[in-house]
Amino acid sequence: MAEQTVRELINFGFSADRAREAVENIGDTSDVQLAINWLLDHGEEDKGGAVEFKHCPHICELPLGTIVRKAALQFGNPCAKRCKGSENWVCLMCGVTHCGRYVNKHALQHWQETREADSRALTVGEAAAGVCRRGHFLSMGLMDLSVWCYECESYVEHEALQPLVARMQRLKFGGAEEEEPEAEVGSVLDADAQSAHGFLGDPSWPLPRLASACNEEARPGYKTMKAHEYLDEPEVLKAKVKLLAELIGRSQNCVAYTGAGISTASGIRDYATKATSSSSSSAAKSPWLAEPSYAHHVLVALWKNGNLKHWVQQNHDGLPQKAGFPQKDINEIHGAWWDPSNPVVPMDGTLRSDLIQWMLDWEGRADLCLALGTSMVGMNADRMAVAPAQRAKRLPRSEALGTVIVALQQTQYDKISSLRIFARLDDVLKELAALLGLDVAHGPLLAQRHQQVKVPYGRDGRKSATAELVLDLSVGSKFRVVDQPDWDQAKYGDICEVVEAPEELAKQGHVQLLFRGDGLKKQVTRFLGGWWIEAAIKGEVDKIPVVPAS
Numbered sequence: 001m002a003e004q005t006v007r008e009l010i011n012f013g014f015s016a017d018r019a020r021e022a023v024e025n026i027g028d029t030s031d032v033q034l035a036i037n038w039l040l041d042h043g044e045e046d047k048g049g050a051v052e053f054k055h056c057p058h059i060c061e062l063p064l065g066t067i068v069r070k071a072a073l074q075f076g077n078p079c080a081k082r083c084k085g086s087e088n089w090v091c092l093m094c095g096v097t098h099c100g101r102y103v104n105k106h107a108l109q110h111w112q113e114t115r116e117a118d119s120r121a122l123t124v125g126e127a128a129a130g131v132c133r134r135g136h137f138l139s140m141g142l143m144d145l146s147v148w149c150y151e152c153e154s155y156v157e158h159e160a161l162q163p164l165v166a167r168m169q170r171l172k173f174g175g176a177e178e179e180e181p182e183a184e185v186g187s188v189l190d191a192d193a194q195s196a197h198g199f200l201g202d203p204s205w206p207l208p209r210l211a212s213a214c215n216e217e218a219r220p221g222y223k224t225m226k227a228h229e230y231l232d233e234p235e236v237l238k239a240k241v242k243l244l245a246e247l248i249g250r251s252q253n254c255v256a257y258t259g260a261g262i263s264t265a266s267g268i269r270d271y272a273t274k275a276t277s278s279s280s281s282s283a284a285k286s287p288w289l290a291e292p293s294y295a296h297h298v299l300v301a302l303w304k305n306g307n308l309k310h311w312v313q314q315n316h317d318g319l320p321q322k323a324g325f326p327q328k329d330i331n332e333i334h335g336a337w338w339d340p341s342n343p344v345v346p347m348d349g350t351l352r353s354d355l356i357q358w359m360l361d362w363e364g365r366a367d368l369c370l371a372l373g374t375s376m377v378g379m380n381a382d383r384m385a386v387a388p389a390q391r392a393k394r395l396p397r398s399e400a401l402g403t404v405i406v407a408l409q410q411t412q413y414d415k416i417s418s419l420r421i422f423a424r425l426d427d428v429l430k431e432l433a434a435l436l437g438l439d440v441a442h443g444p445l446l447a448q449r450h451q452q453v454k455v456p457y458g459r460d461g462r463k464s465a466t467a468e469l470v471l472d473l474s475v476g477s478k479f480r481v482v483d484q485p486d487w488d489q490a491k492y493g494d495i496c497e498v499v500e501a502p503e504e505l506a507k508q509g510h511v512q513l514l515f516r517g518d519g520l521k522k523q524v525t526r527f528l529g530g531w532w533i534e535a536a537i538k539g540e541v542d543k544i545p546v547v548p549a550s
Contacts, residue, residue, distance in 0.1 A: 002029040025087050026102040038087075038102045056149045056156035058134060066412065067138070068095045070163050075142065075171035081106045087143065092164060093136035100141065107139050111150045145169060185210050189230050189422070191414070197236075198404070198419035199393075200243060205236045208422040211408070229408035230422040240421045241431040247401050247419065248307050248436070251368035256299055256311045257384040261373020261407055263317055265293035265426055287337065288505060288527070292323035294440070295372065298429035300324045301438040310362050312384045314374060316344050321531040324445040328540045331358050333381045338529030340496060340513055341481050341545035349487045351380065363387045368401040373425050376411045389416040447509025447530025455536040461543045469547060471536070473511050475500055479546035492517060492524050495549050499525070509533060513546075 006019045022035040059067070072095045079088055079099040087100040089107040093114070098106035115135025122133050137150045138161075145168050149156040169175075187210050189196055193203040208230035232240060248254055260268070268290050300323045302308035311330045313320060318338040320330055333355050335344035345351055363383050371385040385403045392402030393416070402418030405411060406428050414420050421428055433440050451474050458467040461482030471479075477498045484494050492515040501512035509530025517523040528545060536544045 005029055005031070005035055034102060054149075054152055054154040054156050056138075056152055056158045058137060058149060058151050059156075059158045059160050061132075066093065067160060068092055068164070070167040073164060073167050073171070075168055079103070079106055087141075089139040089141050089148070090168075091136045092138040092140055092147065092161070097142075098139075108150070111135050111137055111139070140164065140168060142168075142172075145172065185213055189410075191410070195410075195414040196420060196422075197240070198402075198414075198417040200247075200402070200418045201240065201420065205239065206233045208232045208236075227409060230410070231408070231424075232422045237421070237423050237428070238431065240419060241428055242435065243419055244404055244421070244428070245432055245435040247368055247404065248302070248370075248432075251307070251401055253310075253362075253365045254302075254308050254368045254370065255362055255366040255384060255388075256308055256370045256372060257314075257374060257381070258299075258311070258320075258372045259314045259374025259376070261375075262293065262295050262425055263290070263315055263319055264373070265295065265424075266290045266317075266319055268315075268317055268319075287317055288502075290317060290319060292319045293426060295425040295429045296320055296323040296325075297440050297442060298433050298438065301433065301440045302436075303329065305436070305438060307436070308370075310366070312359060312362065312381060314379070314381060318529055318531075321529060322445060324441060326540065327529075327531050327535045328542075331355055331362070333359055334379075336529075338510070338527050339532065339545050340526045340528055341484055343485065343488045343526070346487075349485065352483070352485060354483070356380075359384065367391075367399065369403040371403055371405045371407075371413075371417075373407055374411075375407070375409060376405075376413055378412075382413075385413060386416070389413065389418065392418050445531075447534050449507060449509050449530075450533055453533060453537055455544065456539040457536065457544050457547070459547055461545075461547045463539055463542055471533070471546075471548065473498060473533070478549035479513065480549045481546055482543055496526070496546070501527070 002023050005023050006016065019035070022038045023029050026034045026038055028034060068091070073090065074095070074097075077088070077090070077097040078084075080096050081098065081104065083099040083104050083106060087102045088097050089100050090097045091107070091110060096110070098110050100107055112135070115133070115137070118133030118135050134151050138147060138156075139150070140147050145165055146155050147157070147161050147165070148154070188207040189210070191207065193201065193205070193207075196207050197203070197205050210228055211231040212229040214227040214229075231237075268287055296319050299308060299311065299320065303311075303325060309329070311320060311325060313330055313332050314334050316332065316335050316337045318336065321327055321338070332339065332342055333351060336342045337344070342352060342355070343349075359381060364387070366384070366388045369385050369388040374385075376382045376385060385405070388400060389403035391400040403413070403416070404419040404421065405414060405417045406421040406423065406425055408422060408424065432438075451472075453471050453473070455469050455471060456464055456467070457469050458464040459469065475498050479496050479498070481489070481494045481496065496513040496515045499512050499514045500506075501510060505512070505527070511528040511530075511533070513526050513528060515524045515526065532541075532545060535541045
């Protein structure tokens, strides 16, 4: 079939050498029209004139960090599907190489599959807001290093693509790699005013300045930014916190969405801080003995004042509850050290379905989200910040106030925030507390130490108007975990036993539980936070983590 195609190409007037080259570079060697298209695309009788390059509008819609980092680009990789041929394209969203339309069209299929996956992940709120997920729609041809946009159906140009093209030119043709200039402390943030201040900010405000330089990725493997840390100018910070106070005062359903950055001042290390001279770090200590930061206490004061209605916590540390935040109003979506029914979710585990539904309910209700100390690198829970931000773009200010991001590092959602603050959390919340006249407590809230308690719950762990359980918290008592995730039960079993807790934790009301490893792995120790016991006594939560085993 290949020779027949070559003969037909020769009959059309192409040289024998070029005809054979075309046949060698297409997937279906019997497809004469495909071979002709290849020849026309590769310099033979270009009847269409010069290729027109379009300025791609879709790139402007992408969050920061979506396009692949130039350092991740590689030249000369074969198709990821192991196809033969040199007509390959590299995806500019993930860096993977696939064959082009003249072979097996795997680059095209990659875009179609990622677009379909993005569409499936689209939330109802995002769809209502007009959000469009386009998949990995940018691809660079390794023959001539031109960029194709599947959405534009055209070769495209854009200033964001220039560093990627330059990188591939050096890899293909040689030449010294341009060293990325060292970020200079004191230099201003290289960003537009909206990304630096939020769309409610004053465009005339000075840009934040670099406080700690670090050229590493904040969260490698995620949609992340460099780990540089920035600080707003003092007068800008005051103006931003004043605007923050106004937004909180107008909000009816304000939600906090916090990441590891809120706990670094408590001595708990985070993932994203890389700078050795970080502005946020504090001396590391045992996570079990860590005490709440000033930021935790201010959020509790906001709750007591009626300003903060709900808290979605990515951390596992229990510091909000230690500061006095009620268990009934906090969703520890990624797991908790102090809740045996909500273990920290590993990469092969799944989030608890009831916590996901609770999060979705508040995603729809929140008119203002305070995203504090979180790098927001693409976790499912980031919807808590994204949904209010998107609603604020299309609804009146009386219905949606958007998302306020407070973090030292850049995030991919800075541009859609209503207010963006580059500062230490404790500094921001100290100024906020003063403006709002909040009564901010200090030190951990200690629970009472109990040996036995009566609680208004049934044997299934659900709150009941008629039933009552006795929880024996003395050493040797056994409990069954309520609604334990299947993956966790398979590892450790669902029965645990009270063991002697360290005195410093026991006097704070915490109970230590031993799982003896009835499942696949060895035994493990967990804690039941004292605040859970107090909440159970008062009947404040819908269900409790454990019930008597017998």
